[in-house]
Amino acid sequence: MLAQFFWGSSADAHLIKGEYDPLLVTLSLAVCWIASGQALRHASFARSATSRQLRYWSVVSGSLALGIGIWAMHFIGMLAYSLHAAVQYDLTVTVLSIIPGIAASAVALALLTHNELNIRQLILGGLAVGIGIAAMHYCGMAAMRTPATHQYSATWFFISLVVGVALATLALWVRFGLARFKLKQDHWRKTLAAVTMGAAISGMHYTAMLALRVTSDHEIHDATTSNDRLILALTIALITLLFGGLIAQANALIHYRSRWQKVDMNEARLQALVNMAADGIICIDNQGRVTDYNPAAEVIFGWSPEEVLGKNVKMLMPAALVTQHDYYLEQHEAGQRNNAPPLQNKISEVLGQHKDGTLVPMRLALSQAEARGQRMYVGLLTNLSDRKRTERQLHIAATVFDHSHEGMVVLDANRKIVDINPAFARISGLKRQAAKNKEFASLFIRGDDDSDVQWSQIWTEIGRKGHWQGPCVMQHDMNRHQISLTAVRDEQQRLHHYIAVCYQSIDIPLGAAF
Numbered sequence: 001m002l003a004q005f006f007w008g009s010s011a012d013a014h015l016i017k018g019e020y021d022p023l024l025v026t027l028s029l030a031v032c033w034i035a036s037g038q039a040l041r042h043a044s045f046a047r048s049a050t051s052r053q054l055r056y057w058s059v060v061s062g063s064l065a066l067g068i069g070i071w072a073m074h075f076i077g078m079l080a081y082s083l084h085a086a087v088q089y090d091l092t093v094t095v096l097s098i099i100p101g102i103a104a105s106a107v108a109l110a111l112l113t114h115n116e117l118n119i120r121q122l123i124l125g126g127l128a129v130g131i132g133i134a135a136m137h138y139c140g141m142a143a144m145r146t147p148a149t150h151q152y153s154a155t156w157f158f159i160s161l162v163v164g165v166a167l168a169t170l171a172l173w174v175r176f177g178l179a180r181f182k183l184k185q186d187h188w189r190k191t192l193a194a195v196t197m198g199a200a201i202s203g204m205h206y207t208a209m210l211a212l213r214v215t216s217d218h219e220i221h222d223a224t225t226s227n228d229r230l231i232l233a234l235t236i237a238l239i240t241l242l243f244g245g246l247i248a249q250a251n252a253l254i255h256y257r258s259r260w261q262k263v264d265m266n267e268a269r270l271q272a273l274v275n276m277a278a279d280g281i282i283c284i285d286n287q288g289r290v291t292d293y294n295p296a297a298e299v300i301f302g303w304s305p306e307e308v309l310g311k312n313v314k315m316l317m318p319a320a321l322v323t324q325h326d327y328y329l330e331q332h333e334a335g336q337r338n339n340a341p342p343l344q345n346k347i348s349e350v351l352g353q354h355k356d357g358t359l360v361p362m363r364l365a366l367s368q369a370e371a372r373g374q375r376m377y378v379g380l381l382t383n384l385s386d387r388k389r390t391e392r393q394l395h396i397a398a399t400v401f402d403h404s405h406e407g408m409v410v411l412d413a414n415r416k417i418v419d420i421n422p423a424f425a426r427i428s429g430l431k432r433q434a435a436k437n438k439e440f441a442s443l444f445i446r447g448d449d450d451s452d453v454q455w456s457q458i459w460t461e462i463g464r465k466g467h468w469q470g471p472c473v474m475q476h477d478m479n480r481h482q483i484s485l486t487a488v489r490d491e492q493q494r495l496h497h498y499i500a501v502c503y504q505s506i507d508i509p510l511g512a513a514f
Contacts, residue, residue, distance in 0.1 A: 003114050007067075010180040010331050012108075015423060016214040016215065018081045018082055018212075018214070019081070019082050020080050020081055021079075021080045021082065023080075024076055024077075024079055024080030025077065025080045027076055027080075027234070028073045028074075028076040028077040029073075029082060029198065029202050030200065030402075031069060031072050031073050031076060031196040031240060031328070032069065032070070032201050032202045033194060033195060033198035034069070034241060035065060035066050035068075035069020035073070035198075035201075035240070036063070036069070036171075036193075036195075036197040036201070037070075037191075037194040038065050038066065038069070038247075039065065039066040039069075039109060039112070039197065039402075040107065040112065040193055040194055040197075041059075041062075041157075041195075042058050042059070042061060042062025042065065042066075042109060042111050043062060043109055043112035045062075046058035046062070046109070046113040046487075047057040047111075047113050055113065058109075058113075059106065059109045059110055059113065060106075060345065061247045061250070062105070062109045062247075063102050063103075063105040063106035063109050064102060064105075065105075065243070065247045065338075066101075066102075066105035066108065066109070067101040067102030067103075067104070067106075067136075068098065068102075068103040068240055068243060069096060069240055070104070070105065070133060070136060070138070070201050071097065071240075072100045072236050072239075072240035073139055073202060074097075074136065074140050074210040074369065075094075075102075075140065075207065075236055075373055076203055076236055077143075077205050077206065077237075078140070078144070081209060087144065088144075088145040088146070089143045089144060090143040090145055091143075092143075093139065093140075093142055093143035093392075094140065094143040095392075096139065097136055097140040097142075097143060098136070098138075099136075100131065100132050100135035100136035100139060100481060101132065101136035103132050103210065103431075104128065104129050104130075104131075104132020104133050104135075104136065105132075106245055107125060107128045107129050107132060107174075107199070108125070109126060109169070111125040111129075111172060112172070116138065117154055119414060122169060122172055122173060123169060125168075125169070125172050126165055126166070126168040126169025126170075126171075126172055127165050127168075127169075129163030129164075129166070129168035129171075129172075129200070129206075130164035130166070130168040130169070130200070130204065131160065131161070131164070131165065133168065133200070133205075134160060134161050134164050134204055134208065135199055137160075137204065137293050138208070138484045141208075141212070146214070149214070149215050150212060150213065150214045150215075151212075151213050151215070152208075152211040152212060152213065153210070153211045153213055155209045155211075156207065156208070156211030157208070159207055159209045159210075159211075160204055160207040160210070160211055161204075161210035163204055163207045164200060164203070164204030164207075165399070167196065167200030167203050167204065168197070168200040169401050170196055170200070170436045171193060171196040171197035171199075171200050171481075174411075186502055188355050199309065208462050209500040212392045213447060214508050219438050224355070230293050234362075235362050235444070260296060261279075262366055268360055270295075274294045274295055275290070278296060278301045279296055279380050279381055279382050279434070280296045280297030280298075280299070280362075280379075280380070280381035280382075280383070281294045281296065281297060281378065281379070281381070282294075282295075282313065282316075282375050282381065283376055283377065283378050283379075284313045284376065285374065285375070285376055285377075285495050286333055286374070286375045286376070287312075288309065288312045288313050288314065288325070288326075288329055289310055289312055289313070290308050290309055290310065290311055290312075290313050291309070291310055291376065293305045293308045296381075297381060299383075299385050300314050300352065300354075300360060300362070300381060301352060301353075301354055301355060301360070302354045302355030302356060303316070303338055309342060313325070314326075315356070316352050316353060317352060317353055318351055318353045318359060320354075321350070321351065322451060336375065343366060343367060343368035343377070344362075344367055344368065345366075345367050345449035346365070346366045346367070347363065347364070347365045347366075348363075348364055349361065349363055349364070349367075349384065350362055350364045352473075358381060361383075361384040361385060361388050362382060362383055362384055363380045363381070363384055364380070364381055365379070365380040365381055365382075366378070366379050366380075366381070367380075377453075400423040401421050402421055402422060404421060404423055405423055406423055406503055407420070407421065407423045407424030407425075407427045407428070407481075407501070407502030408420070408421040408423065408424055408500070408502070409421075409440065409499070409500040409501075409502070410497060410498075410499060410500075411440050411497060411498035411499075411500060412486075412498075413495050413496060413498075415439060415440050415441065415445075415459070415498065416438065416439060416440070417435050417436055417437065417438050417439075417440055417474050418436065418497065419432070419435075420432055420435045423502075424502055427474065427476070427477075427481065427502055428443055428474060429476040429477070430443075430476075440498075441455040441477050443473065443474060443475060443476070444472040444473060444474055444483075445460055445473045445474075445475055457464040458485070461502055462486075462487050462498070463487070463495075466486065466487045467484070467486050467487070467488075468484075468485045469482070469483070469484045469485070470482070470483060471483070481502050481503060482502070482503035483500060483501070483502055484500065484501040484503070485498055485499075485500050486498065486499045486500075486504075
């Protein structure tokens with residue numbers, strides 16, 4: 001079997017030397033490089049695939065495109081080699097020779113979809129791809145039917161295998177190894193990878209052709225003209241490239257649809273977030289027209305989206321601020337035309353106007369963005385009405401606290417002093433800062449030796465009833481004061497703090513009380 005496959009020199013046999021057509025050789029190389037570039041593109045599709053099905057389809061379609069490209073390169077390369085003898089090809093064997101090429105392409109595509117390869121994967125991958133390409137070549141050569149005998153030089157046969165494996169490994173390394181250098185122009189790395197992979201395919205083919213030995217006992221003639229070979233080669237190249245292009249376009253369309261669905265989902269998710277936002281969100285264009293208006297903004301201003309969208313945002317402002325808005329927008333647009341820095345998260349407190357004419361205090365966070373080449377402004381609005389109302393109430397409460405004639409004390413849940421008012425500071429003789437974190441009970445005595453037990457009873461009663469009132473003797477002046485203690489709880493009825501009020505002193509000496 002091996003004796004029939006490998007060539008041995010014989011004195012009786014006449015060695016026929018072939019010639020190459022440079023045009024067809026160039027065409028075979030072009031087909032090979034284009035197919036390699038398509039393979040890299042399919043690998044890129046597979047890496048960015050959003051589902052396993054898309055990834056699988058990218059690998060399969062890329063394997064078909066590259067495998068058929070390898071086969072076409074081989075067949076055109078064979079047509080480029082003229083033996084000056086009649087050559088025909090067995091159709092069944094020729095078609096079946098595509099299978100090893102597709103298998104090698106599948107291995108290459110599967111490896112190219114990884115983000116990185118280790119040394120073992122790189123070597124095994126190069127070995128599998130190189131042997132697959134060689135198998136396709138020699139299967140295709142087995143389909144050749146000619147009156148002459150064709151065999152292979154053992155030396156060049158093994159050299160062709162080494163060349164195929166080495167160049168295939170190099171092509172994989174170019175794809176992954178050069179990625180570490182982070183080239184500024186990534187298309188150069190992709191181009192170099194495609195050229196190297198094409199070189200692995202064509203290099204193996206033309207090295208293997210050096211192993212071909214065609215012998216004949218008598219002179220034979222080729223009935224096929226060079227024009228026939230050129231037409232056949234161009235037809236194969238055209239069909240191959242059209243087939244690969246159709247597969248690439250179908251793949252691109254599928255991935256485009258997938259990405260469109262992803263973008264559509266992201267847009268729906270973003271719209272849901274905008275609609276569910278507690279703060280008002282308003283977007284305007286560079287003319288001041290409202291382009292987006294979420295439900296929270298509708299609650300703040302009272303206008304429906306149909307009444308606001310497409311209208312100037314000035315309708316949401318008090319009349320006194322309209323002129324200021326126009327001036328500010330014109331000035332900012334002029335600055336942008338002169339390459340001024342973009343507006344980023346400028347926060348200010350402004351007044352808006354409700355549909356019923358009520359002024360609404362708001363906090364405005366304003367930013368600038370670009371959408372499809374158009375400048376837009378996004379405002380995030382927080383209604384400060386409740387906060388302002390709370391601040392006013394807190395201000396009133398603070399005024400009462402500071403100016404009350406009765407002593408007032410705020411205790412935390414552990415019954416330690418958080419704050420005292422000036423009246424209690426005067427009564428207790430404590431400075432406001434020094435009183436903080438003191439135990440409230442430590443400021444008083446009960447007039448007997450069982451003070452701890454009595455304070456324990458007081459806290460128990462407050463825990464049960466929420467309030468206690470009674471006389472206590474203050475250690476500072478040994479005078480008796482009326483103390484009112486109230487427990488304050490949160491919405492879940494958990495104890496939050498205590499409020500103590502010290503009424504005016506009852507001027508009864510301690511000894512007279514007993």
